[in-house]
Amino acid sequence: MAAQTIKWDPNTTLEKEDIQGLLVRGYSKLPYASYHLLRFNDLLDTKSYLQKSIPQITKASTSPDDLAVHLAFTYEGLKYLSLPEKTLRSFLRQFKEGMTEKHRSFVLGDEHVNSPELWEWGGPSNATVHALLMLYAKDNGTLEAAQSQHHNLFGHHQIEEVRMLATETLPNLKEHFGFRDGISQPYVGGFSSKQHDANEDILPPGEFILGYKNWYDQFPDSPILETVEDADDLLPNHPNNHKVKDFGKNGSYLVFRQLSQDVSCFWKYMKEQTASASDGQNEAVKLASKMVGRWPSGAPLVKAPQADNGQYANDNDFNYWKEDFNGLKCPIGAHIRRTNPRDSLLTEKTDLESKEMVLKHRILRRGRTYGTPLAESMKTEDLMDAADDGKERGLHFICFVGDLIRQFEFIQNAWVKFHKFGGLYEDSDPLIGTHYQKDGHVTDTFTVPEEPVRKRYKNMPQFTAVKGGAYFFFPGIKALTYLSRP
Known part of the structure; x- marks a missing residue:
């Protein structure tokens, strides 16, 4: 194991x-959730809605058992x-330009089937989105009651x-696709009193929350407000x-991307590629x-x-540099190795240098799945045998970052x-990359290093597609209150 890295001041x-x-x-105690994309039509009415909604906003100081807003x-x-205007100019350029800016689409891989022109929301041909309301509930009845309350407020405002x-x-x-998800999350100093693992790296809160020191021992760029604009002295310096107020303090940037998943296509490809094996089903899972x-x-x-082992189901205490440098166990191009290379970046000279480079690009994930499963059991053998029902299903990918370009956009583009x-x-990412052959460029291959020779799987179809997306600012409670002032 590489040495533990701590970049957090416990004070x-x-x-x-x-x-x-x-x-x-x-x-995790609130398994029911819905996300509501909103458009405003009257300024005073909108501010009135915010005034009524802010008391419901769930603070980080509480752990709700029934509802979070x-x-x-x-x-x-x-x-x-x-x-x-000065405050608007002080937001990150990527946030101001938006996820669908032409160059950004290239950077993120939002081309071909992922093109914003094909999106169902957030794209250039879709209705403008002004806000995102997020509801989390303990059961369906609680969620429906919260939805009804806000729908009434929408109508009145x-x-x-x-x-x-x-x-x-x-x-x-x-x-x-049938795989356990959400296991690997960064440990952030100050988020929880829970004892962290001895080998767990501790990241500073400023990597994800504005107003606190980040990896570089600096305060991340945060939107400002002229002191004279804060007549009630609501915001911190x-x-x-x-000489100016910190409008971004205790806020963050939220990335939202709706990714559809073609489960039938995924398992059809696996079965086709392993059809000649004596134990085709197990080889498809492998x-x-x-x-x-x-x-x-x-x-x-x-x-x-070699085989699945349930005793490691929640295991996140591993690296690659010494354990699997050449990808003979976990291929270098595997999804989890791309999105979090841990200590295996070959551009660095040592495992510690590699790990610290990767830690500069972590994100905090908060996504949820949507749509009914193709097979109720979610067992791979049942998913493999299930007929395509044509229903929409996938992942609402949601993450928080303090720096859009250094964290989310870097991972999406460089890894x-x-x-x-x-x-x-x-090879593009086999799960969420863009797979195509066009103008001499090929990105629909997956390489498995083996001894004595590697194996390459070609003509991989697109297993996921972006259906919508946007960058949001997730303000602190005081900033929310300021926004609600007439």
Whole structure:
């Protein structure tokens, strides 16, 4: 194991009364959720809606047992709420330009079937989204009551619900392809009093929450507000300039991407590629696990290279540099090795240098699945044999970052999309990459290193597609209150 890295000052105290709770917990006790994309139509009515909603917002200081409510805003939404021009200019460029800016589509791999022109929401041909209301509940009745309450408020305040995105919790915390998900999350200093693992790296809260020191021992760029604009002295001073207020303090940037999953296509490809094997079904699962980097139970291939092993189902204590440098256990291009290379970046000279480089690019995931499973059991053999029902299913990918370009966009471009990642040649991420052959460029290959020779799987179809997406700002409670002032 590489040495533990700690970049957190334990004297740092998070202002959890001013932080929206989704930043510090994923609400495992609240399995029912829905996301509501909103458009404003009257400024005073919208501010009135915010005033009525803010008392319901769940703070990080509480761990609710029944309901959690959260609000976030697009750049267009903040403009609509009449934030001062200087404040609007001080947001990150990526947030202001939006996820669908032409160059950004290239950076993120939003081309071909992922093109924003094909999106169902958030794209250039779709209705403008101003805000995101997020509801989490203990049961369906509680969720429906909260939805009804807010729908009544929408009607009274001229707010249009552009789209409601439902969620579905799958058995055993799996995603639709049949693999255990959500195991690997960064440990953030100050988020929890829970004892962390001895080998667990501790990241500073400023990597994800504005107003606190980040990896570089600096305060991340945060939107400012002229002191004269804060007549009620609601917001804190900016840590680097006490002549202005820190509008971003205790807030974060939220990335939302709706990814559809073609489960039938996924397992059809696995079966086709292993049809000649004597034990085709097991070989199909093995190939799929090579692409994921974990077995269906969640066991990492580094710990269980030959077969699934439930005792490692929640295991996240592993690296690659010494355990699997050449990817003979977990292929270099596997999904979990691309999205979190741990200590295996070949551009670095040592495992410690590699690990610290990777830690600069972590994200905090808060996504949920949507749609009913193709097979109720979620067992791989049942998913493999199930007929395509034509229903929509997938993942609402949600993550928090303090820096959009250094964290989310870097991962998406340099690790997920890049076809030469880790010395590969024609491989994009097998699960969420863009697979195509066009103009001499090939990204529909998956390479499995083996001894004595590697094996390459070609003509891989697109297993996922982006259906919608946007960048949101997730403000602190005080900033929310400021936005609600007439």
